Each structure stands twice: as C-alpha cells, then as structure tokens.
Amino acid sequence: MKYFNWTFSALPHSTWFVGEPRSVDGEVVDAWNFKKCERYATRQGGVVSAVKVQGSSAGCFFGAFDIPFVSEGVKGLLGGFEQDIQFIPVGINGVEYFILNVLAEVECVDEDVSLFSKWEGGSLIRPDKAGQYKYFEKLIVDAERAKGFNIFRLAGWRVALIVSEEFKSCIEKVGQGDTIFIPVWK
Numbered sequence: 001m002k003y004f005n006w007t008f009s010a011l012p013h014s015t016w017f018v019g020e021p022r023s024v025d026g027e028v029v030d031a032w033n034f035k036k037c038e039r040y041a042t043r044q045g046g047v048v049s050a051v052k053v054q055g056s057s058a059g060c061f062f063g064a065f066d067i068p069f070v071s072e073g074v075k076g077l078l079g080g081f082e083q084d085i086q087f088i089p090v091g092i093n094g095v096e097y098f099i100l101n102v103l104a105e106v107e108c109v110d111e112d113v114s115l116f117s118k119w120e121g122g123s124l125i126r127p128d129k130a131g132q133y134k135y136f137e138k139l140i141v142d143a144e145r146a147k148g149f150n151i152f153r154l155a156g157w158r159v160a161l162i163v164s165e166e167f168k169s170c171i172e173k174v175g176q177g178d179t180i181f182i183p184v185w186k
Contacts, residue, residue, distance in 0.1 A: 001143050001185075002147060002165040002183065002185045003147070003164055003185050004163050004168050005061070005139060005182040006068070006151075006161045006162070006163045006167075006168070006171070006180075006181055007066070007160075007161065007180060007182065008061075008062040008180070009178045009179060009185070014051075014055055014056060015055045015057075015061050015178045016054055016055040016056065016057060016061070017052050017055070018051055018063035018069060018092055019051075019140075020049070020063070020064040020067075021048070021067070021090055022047065023048075024045040024050065029043070031064060031065035031067055032059050032065075032160075033101075034067050034088075034099060034102075035158045036050065036158075037102065037103055037152075037158065038103065040088055040101050042088060045153065047051075047088060047089065047099070048088045048090060049069075049082055049090050051093060052064070052149050055067045057071075057093075058071075059071045059171075059174040060074050060171055060174070060177055061178060061179065066161070067100075068099070068100040068102075068161065069097050069100065070098050070100050071097055071131075072097075073174060074171070077170045077174065078100075078170055081151055081167060084102065084103055084104040084149060084151050084152060085100055085103060086101040087099075087100065087101075087103050095158065100151075102153050104149050104151065104152035104153070105152060105153050105155050106146050108141050108142045108143075108145035108146040108147055109133070109139070109141065109142070109156070110142040110186070111134065113138075113186065114136040116133055116134070116135065116136045116137065116139070117134045117135055118131060118133055119131065125140065132156045132157065133154070136157070136160075139184045140184055140185065140186055143170055143185045149164070152165065163181070
C-alpha cells in the first residue's frame with residue numbers, strides 16, 4: 001500500500017489561514033490535544049476558530065499548529081474512516097467545519113531507509129523527548145507495519161500526518177486546497 005505525508009504547501013496560499021481553536025468564551029483550546037491520538041472531550045458550547053489570513057475557503061485545510069480542518073462535504077466522504085478519526089465541530093465565520101482529530105498512532109518508520117535525527121538523552125533543550133524523532137530529512141513508512149490504517153500519526157513523531165492512497169483519493173475528489181501529499185513509501 002502507498003502512504004503519504006499530508007501537509008500544507010509551502011507555496012503562496014490562496015485559501016484562508018485559520019487560527020488556534022478557542023472555546024465560545026474565548027479561552028484557547030490547547031492545540032496539542034489534537035496530536036495526542038486520543039478522543040477529545042468536546043467543550044460545552046463548542047469550539048470556534050477565526051480566520052487569521054484572508055483567502056478562499058476550501059474543503060480541507062490546515063490551520064494553526066498544523067491542525068487539519070474539513071468541511072461538512074469532506075466529512076461525508078471520510079465517514080468510512082471513522083475508526084481512525086474524530087470529527088470535532090468548529091465554527092469558522094459562522095459556518096460549521098470539523099477539526100480532523102486523528103486517533104491512530106502507528107510505530108512504522110522504516111529506520112533502515114529513512115534519514116532522521118533523534119533527541120538525545122541529557123538534552124538541555126528537550127530532555128522529555130529523549131529517544132524520540134527530532135526531524136526527518138527523508139521519511140519512509142514500513143507499509144507492512146502500517147497495514148490496516150488509513151490515517152495516523154507516527155509513534156515518536158506525532159507531527160507527521162500519514163494517509164493511505166485511499167484516504168488521499170477522497171481528499172482529491174473535493175480538491176485539496178493548499179495541502180500536499182508527499183510520498184513516504186519505498
């Protein structure tokens with residue numbers, strides 16, 4: 001199976017950029033909640049987010065802290081993947097969108113062919129991350145260990161959002177906005 005790192009494009013954007021989510025009372029929602037790979041308990045009254053950089057809306061886009069957002073239409077297309085994701089309603093400019101909260105975390109980096117660095121023990125900067133991935137120059141996923149997952153985050157490096165070719169096809173049906181898919185298979 002083919003896998004892709006789904007991320008935002010570094011090219012100039014035509015779609016809007018959405019800021020960090022907040023409660024309806026204005027309290028910031030910790031964005032790291034959406035990288036923990038666990039269900040998020042929706043706040044009473046819901047979650048809202050504001051457009052920080054103007055542009056056109058899109059069916060899917062990334063906001064602050066690389067949080068993926070999808071429209072109602074895209075949510076309908078992704079219904080078959082609900083075992084791996086949670087749709088969290090969020091109001092943006094008075095329209096309901098959804099934060100795509102990824103629940104699956106898979107240990108599947110092919111370290112024999114990937115080029116990466118890990119945090120070292122005793123680091124003064126991030127001692128809490130010792131042994132975890134620090135960055136990748138080249139990321140390759142072991143498809144056998146990822147088998148059965150269509151969207152997930154990497155164990156030890158939850159920054160990356162990995163999707164299967166099937167998931168990618170669903171996003172491409174509605175247009176991927178300013179997002180891109182970087183191949184991560186052998």
